[in-house]
Amino acid sequence: MPELPEVETARRSAQQYLAGKRISAVYAARDPIVFDGAGPGKINSALKHRKILCFSRKGKYIWMELDSGPSVLFHFGMTGRFHFYTDKAQRCRFCKLELRTDDGQFFAMTNKRRLGRIRLLDDPLNSPPVIRLGFDVYSDPIDASGIYPLLRKRKAAIKAVLLDQKLFAGVGNWIADEVLYQAGVDPRRLACKLSSDDAKRICRCLKRIVKKAVAVSADKKRFPKTWLFHCRWGKDPRARDHYGDKIHFTQIAGRTTAWVPEKQT
DNA sequence: CTCAGTGTTCAGTG
């Protein structure tokens, strides 16, 4: 579920379903990992009877603002999701937090692999971890004149730098690969060695890819046919891109990296 | 049974 387009899509759904409603009941799982130490009681009393104002986002974090008390900060990890339903029987075994609103609807955050987090924070935007994030690659203006000097300072592979949330908040593994594929840049190249023209193409592709993915509500089937995205899964040694060029798989910054040497130099 | 995985953090290194 978890790169910016999917997170933004989840935020919009939550905003649409929940803004302005009052919380009538709360279920919080006993899960000290996902709740970062907080027990169900604390979550319950912070949420019950509160009115939901809005859902905000920066990078891959979403927070729910209430009419009083702390906000609820969500991070999906690799497997977090939001669900909306009208029948309490739909609560699943991976449900971490479920809210019932005054109109009888349910909202839940699930997290299969427990790498997600839910925390109460008074001012998420101005506290860690959100305050440590760099540009939001969807909402903040990005251009090469701002990015190029930052890349010049980084000695790591450009793929690793694209994944750095302190710089490019919201970029995840497939977006980083897609950007470098479309920009024609070898993912192993050191950021400090890129030309300003490379930086321009990277910025342009990054904006275009994120904008498009959000515009189609992160629905993978609606991503353009030409994107590497459709061909990069499974590490199949015979994998080829839309145009028939061979896809190579390598490990950069500890992450599987798919790229096409034919097009990326 | 083994292992990769759309993410983040932290220990260790230089």
Place this chain on the structure above:
DNA sequence: TCACTGAACACTGA
């Protein structure tokens, strides 16, 4: 202190 790397985290599904 900074920048960077790799392992750990947790657990499903291939």
